[in-house]
Structure formats: C-alpha cells, structure tokens
Amino acid sequence: MVLSSARRSTTRCLWRCSKKMTNHIMQGIHHDGSAVYVSNPLPKLGETVELRLRVPQDAGVLRVFIRSTPDGEEHWEAMEKAESDQVSDFWVGSLKITMPVNPYCFKLISENGGYYYNALGLFPHDMPDVYKFKLLANWDAPEWVLGSVFYQIFPDRFCNGDPSLNPKDGEWSYKGKAVKLRQWGEPPLPWTESGSLDFYGGDLVGIQQKLDYLQELGVNAIYLNPIFKSLSNHRYNIDDFFQVDEHLGGNEALVALSDAMHARDMRIVLDLTPNHTSNTHPWFTAAQKDPNAETADFYTFYNRPDDYLAWLDVPTLPKLNYSSQKLRNWMYRNDDSVMRYWLKAPYNIDGWRLDVYNMTAKQGALQLSKSVGQEMRQAVKAEKPEAYLFGEHFFDGTPHLQGDELDATMNYRGFNIPLWHWLAGYDNGTEWRPETVDHRHLSSEALVGQLKQFAAVIPWVITRQQFNQLCSHDTTRILNIVKGDKALVKLGVAMLMTYPGVPCVYYGDEIGMPGGKDPDNRRTMPWDEAEWDHDLLTFYKRIIRLRRTAPALIEGGLQHLYAQGGLWVFLRESKAQRLVIVGYRGDDTLNDVMIPLRHGGIADGTELVDLLGNMSACVEQGGVRIHTIKHGDAFIFELH
The missing domain is CATH 3.20.20.80 (Glycosidases)
Structure with a gap:
C-alpha cells in the first residue's frame, strides 16, 4: 500500500514517539487512589493504609520513600520492594491517616538521581502540595x-x-x-x-x-x-x-x-x-415591601423596592444573601x-x-x-x-x-x-x-x-x-x-x-x-x-x-498511556480487570500503528480483546500493533 505524505508523516511520528516513550522508562512509574494501589481508598481516621507504587524493573530505582505532612510537619516512610512481575516491581509502604485530608507523594532515589512522584506525574524537583495525592478520612462517599x-x-x-x-x-x-x-x-x-x-x-x-x-x-x-x-x-x-x-x-x-x-x-x-429565587417568590415580595419583614435580610437591597442585587443583573432572579x-x-x-x-x-x-x-x-x-x-x-x-x-x-x-x-x-x-x-x-x-x-x-x-x-x-x-x-x-x-x-x-x-x-x-x-x-x-x-x-x-x-x-470502569484507576496528534490511549485498572481504551479523532486513516504499553505494566504476550468489536491482538516488543485506525474509531481492549 502506498501512503499519502501526510499518512507517512503520521506513521513515522507514531514510531518515533513510540521509541521515545520506550526509552523513557521512568514514565512507567504509577500510583493512583484506586484499590489496586491503596489498601482502603475510604479509610477511617486513625487507620493505617498500605500504599503500592509500580516501578519498571529497568528504571534503576534503588530506594523509595513516602513523604507525608501530618499536622504540617514532614514525615518520611521507607518503602520495600514487595513483589515483581515480568515488567514491574511493586514497592509497598504504610501511611497513617491522622487528618481529614492526608496528602502524600513519593520520592525515588535512582541511579540517575532523585525524583518526586505526585498526582501530576514524575519530576526531578519538588512540587507544591496542591499536586500531592490525597486520602480523605471518614469520607461520606455516595x-x-x-x-x-x-x-x-x-x-x-x-x-x-x-x-x-x-x-x-x-x-x-x-x-x-x-x-x-x-x-x-x-x-x-x-x-x-x-x-x-x-x-x-x-x-x-x-x-x-x-x-x-x-x-x-x-x-x-x-x-x-x-x-x-x-x-x-x-x-x-x-x-x-x-x-x-x-x-x-x-x-x-x-x-x-x-x-x-x-x-x-x-x-x-x-x-x-x-x-437565587424568582422575583415573585413570597420570600422576596415580602422583603421588597417591608424592610422589617422576616425575610428582609435574605436579599441585598440598595434602594427598595426595585434596586437590589440580582444574578447577573437579571431582575427576575434576585440573589440570596447568606450573611x-x-x-x-x-x-x-x-x-x-x-x-x-x-x-x-x-x-x-x-x-x-x-x-x-x-x-x-x-x-x-x-x-x-x-x-x-x-x-x-x-x-x-x-x-x-x-x-x-x-x-x-x-x-x-x-x-x-x-x-x-x-x-x-x-x-x-x-x-x-x-x-x-x-x-x-x-x-x-x-x-x-x-x-x-x-x-x-x-x-x-x-x-x-x-x-x-x-x-x-x-x-x-x-x-x-x-x-x-x-x-x-x-x-x-x-x-x-x-x-x-x-x-x-x-x-x-x-x-x-x-x-x-x-x-x-x-x-x-x-x-x-x-x-x-x-x-x-x-x-x-x-x-x-x-x-x-x-x-x-x-x-x-x-x-x-x-x-x-466492567469492574475496571466502575472502580478502576487511571493511567494515561499515549497522547499524540489525534490519538489518545489510557488504562483503566481494577483488581479484577484491566482495560486499554484507544480513541482516534483524526481525519486520516492510520496504518500499522504501534502503541506502546509496557509503561502501563503490560507484559509481552498479553492478549488484548476489543469489547466493542471482533479484533484481538497480542503485546509484542512492549506495545500492540493495530493495522488500521479510522476516523472516530474507539477500541476498548480487555487484557488477558
């Protein structure tokens, strides 16, 4: 098949980016707030939870620490390498739930220096607390x-x-x-x-x-x-x-x-x-007529009866005053x-x-x-x-x-x-x-x-x-x-x-x-x-x-795996199921696309079955090859 110059350019870009991502093995480090990585995502105050961090085996990570700030003071907890699979090592450590909101991040010491890992990603420098992972204590979750x-x-x-x-x-x-x-x-x-x-x-x-x-x-x-x-x-x-x-x-x-x-x-x-209420609500009409009405201070009047604060100056929607x-x-x-x-x-x-x-x-x-x-x-x-x-x-x-x-x-x-x-x-x-x-x-x-x-x-x-x-x-x-x-x-x-x-x-x-x-x-x-x-x-x-x-869609975590041009790929992962979602909004048809998956902790030999169609594929050389991706295509691959 002869590709147009635009398609050849897109295909080359996908291959270059795939190679680049394979080299950036540190992108495979992952943690989120789901039950895969937090022993109890809805802990009680005083509880101790176990945190897991996935790290590529070839990332050269030597030590990992949990960094938290109970009552505003820094606390370090060393993690241990607890288990491994074909692709990743899993580091485990504990976090004591001492506050209503418990922020934390990870510090990794590698052969190439130190890195901080938070909810935004991996950085060679410290980051503001706003980006830390957060566990809520006694959270009334619906x-x-x-x-x-x-x-x-x-x-x-x-x-x-x-x-x-x-x-x-x-x-x-x-x-x-x-x-x-x-x-x-x-x-x-x-x-x-x-x-x-x-x-x-x-x-x-x-x-x-x-x-x-x-x-x-x-x-x-x-x-x-x-x-x-x-x-x-x-x-x-x-x-x-x-x-x-x-x-x-x-x-x-x-x-x-x-x-x-x-x-x-x-x-x-x-x-x-x-x-706001309507301007015909009894609360408002009473307040409008009488500055001593029971609801008079529910609204803000500048000059009764018709000069008052309203939502975006729409007079039919007088604004409520919560003082x-x-x-x-x-x-x-x-x-x-x-x-x-x-x-x-x-x-x-x-x-x-x-x-x-x-x-x-x-x-x-x-x-x-x-x-x-x-x-x-x-x-x-x-x-x-x-x-x-x-x-x-x-x-x-x-x-x-x-x-x-x-x-x-x-x-x-x-x-x-x-x-x-x-x-x-x-x-x-x-x-x-x-x-x-x-x-x-x-x-x-x-x-x-x-x-x-x-x-x-x-x-x-x-x-x-x-x-x-x-x-x-x-x-x-x-x-x-x-x-x-x-x-x-x-x-x-x-x-x-x-x-x-x-x-x-x-x-x-x-x-x-x-x-x-x-x-x-x-x-x-x-x-x-x-x-x-x-x-x-x-x-x-x-x-x-x-x-x-699908358990992964109901309770699974999230890892973005690939984003280039019009192609977007992410992983949803629960204890019971892993799904890789691929979406493409580009106008051109992509041919022979290699999507990198190894940094999602996905090993070679893993079978992918599309739950929306009849396609299946196998992970090889750290990724999955899709022969054709058309405009508007979406694939939901279940991993086996």
Missing part, C-alpha cells in the same frame, strides 16, 4: 454513583403523560409575555419571542411512563432540571421550594415517580437554585429546611444538583461560599449520608472538591470542554461569547494535559464521582458540536463511558437529537421511533451496559 449512568431530563420536553396538567394559553403572564402551549415537536421559540413561556406539557407522569424505555437504554439514575413551582418552562426562577409545580403533577407525582424508580433500583436527583443566618436555617440547617425536606420520606430523593454553585454565597466583598458549602454538605449528609451532592461549575471548581463541600461538580473544565475541543475544535458549548471560541482542534497531548491538571488537585475518590457529560440543557448538543459527524459522536460517547467519573446522557442524545444553543437544545423528545437513529441507540445501549458491568 458509592452507588460509581455504578450509575445518569440520564438528564428537562421535564417540560420529555413526555406528556397527562394532558390535563398542561398549562393553558394565556393562563398567566410574566415579563410582558403570556403562556403559550405549543404542539409536541414544534421547535422552541427564541427567548425574545417566548419569554420562556412556551410550554409543551411534559410532566413527571410522563417520565414515570417511560421508565421501561430508560431501563432498556441501561441508565439507572435520573437528574431532573427544576421541578418546583415556577412561572417559566425552565423553572430556574422558583416561586416555592416546597411545592412541585402543579403542571408537572404536584408533590404526589414526585412521590409516585420516586417510588417507581426505587422499586426498579434507580435513583433520582433534583435541581435546586440556592443562589442571613435565618436564610441558612431555612435553606439547609433546620430539620424541615429545603435541602433536607426532599431527602426525607415520602419523597426520598437521592441527591441535589446545585445550580450556579460557582456564584452561590458570593457577592463582592462578601465571600461566604466556603462556609456555606461546608454547612450544606454537613446538613445533607446528616440527613442522608449516601446522598449525591454536586454543583454546576463551568470553570475551576476544584477548590470546592477538597473533601469538605461537594461530592462532585458538573465537570466542564475537567472533562466536557476539553473533550469538545479535542473532538471538534470547539471550546465553548454555551456560545454566549462566540468570538472567544477556539476553533483549532486540541491536540491529544494538550487534552491529556488539561485532564491531568484538573484531576491532580483533587482526591481520587472525588475524581471517580465527578459528573461528566457530553452536553446539557445549557450547551449545544453533541451532534451539533461535531457538525453531524456520527463517528465523532460515538467516539465521544465511548470516552464518556470509559473515563473516570459518573457519566450522564442528555435526553435524546441517544437517538441522535440535534440542537443548537439554548433554547434549541431543549426540543421535545420524539417518541415516533421512525425519527430515531437506531444505529446510534444500539451503540449507546451496548456501551452503557459495558460501563455498568
């Missing part, structure tokens, strides 16, 4: 999320189960617009035309009616956009935190849905707006507070998604987010220790992921956005500022660099429960992001389902629903199967089933 695949539903647009609940044309007005009931399947109206008052009649009854469909898809948890009483279709302007909107079926419909889901061993998470202790009591401290109320019977929800968490309890000089976040966690976990608490954060949410606030964030910067950028040259899914979008493809090297940077600064037990998506109600849909390229959609889904974290499917993505920026991304779910992409749906079902049954 372990059920590790085996979960979520499905996000925008309630008004999923299924109309009871037309008698539908809003009626002109039933109310808001912001100068009147309610309009649209026909199912009609495109959503622009905000400027509808004022977010175009309704389609989706309700909780309809969601319950479609549980069979969701179980057949394979998902076992649902995240619902807001369902509380509100005047808009998105319901982020809440009028009553204790009342499910009557047009969704009211509180009784939530009880029925929750009961039906739990009977199927499914979980349900609701969406809350702790940052008010009573607000804290009502929102989460009291036994009958908002956040506790819905966790209890008869509703029994399984967690909260907190809207606009990046701005909650922040207003100029008044920065209370840390204390409020800590108190929210304490209240939620006191009510239901296994509840899942995650927050919306489009930016760097890692300060809130240190073990004393959130279980997770919507992992936009640590997964979603870099994946879009890698797949499609698209790094701004909201399109709010299109002039800021970078349309160049992110290289695989840069992709892995961003993923590692965001994961390295948080504990592993939090990394594995980060909330990962390809798109959401706030972003352009994945099919539009990749400009209709279904091969890239499948590749994105494969990476979503195999990368550490809790994967979530946005309703309709599994059948190929398109959608541009909000509100076009909130179209109605088509229930005429003739409109579905059945090939894509079959792919979703298959890979969701794999995500929920």
